[in-house]
Amino acid sequence: MSIFSTLFGGKTISPKEARERMEKLDKYVLLDVRTKQEYKQIRIKGAKLIPLDQLQERAATDLPDKDVPILIYCQSGARAGSALRVLANMGYTDVVSFGGIMSWPYETAKG
Numbered sequence: 001m002s003i004f005s006t007l008f009g010g011k012t013i014s015p016k017e018a019r020e021r022m023e024k025l026d027k028y029v030l031l032d033v034r035t036k037q038e039y040k041q042i043r044i045k046g047a048k049l050i051p052l053d054q055l056q057e058r059a060a061t062d063l064p065d066k067d068v069p070i071l072i073y074c075q076s077g078a079r080a081g082s083a084l085r086v087l088a089n090m091g092y093t094d095v096v097s098f099g100g101i102m103s104w105p106y107e108t109a110k111g
Contacts, residue, residue, distance in 0.1 A: 011084050011096050018071050018098035019106055028069040033083040034101075038075060042101060045109045052079045055086050063087075069094040076100035 013021075022028065032039055032047040039049045050058050052074070063070065070092060074080040077099035087095045101108065 011088070012077075012081065013096050013098050015098050015104050015106070018073075018096070021069065021071060021096075025069055028071060029063060031063075031070050031072045031083070032101075033072060033074050033079050040111065042108050042110055044073065044101065044104060045107060047073075052083050052086075055083055056090070059087060059090055059092075063092070066090075066092045067094065070096070072097045073104070074100050076102055 022030065030044060030047045032043055032049045033052040033055060034049070035051050036049065039047075043049070048062070050062055070087060072080040072083050072087075072095065074083070077097065080097035080099060084095050084097045098104075
């Protein structure tokens with residue numbers, strides 16, 4: 001079990017598990033909780049940007065379905081863990097973190 005799993009209640013999965021979920025699920029949200037500047041530099045294709053400091057105020061509007069699976073990442077994993085807690089406390093039912101883009105070995109997008 002990773003340090004993030006321990007800190008964030010066991011809702012952290014590996015990048016490989018996240019990729020497998022993305023391939024299997026018909027509907028999910030890939031959520032990037034970094035800053036707009038970080039997102040512009042590099043991101044995972046298809047990711048929705050909601051910076052962590054805006055998540056609480058934007059979640060109800062930008063993530064209206066609380067039962068859709070949400071896969072969260074940030075730069076290294078800490079903000080993703082915080083976002084997981086915020087969303088879980090707001091009643092989202094299927095939220096996981098897969099850490100940071102720094103450990104994402106798959107395709108990314110820039111710009």
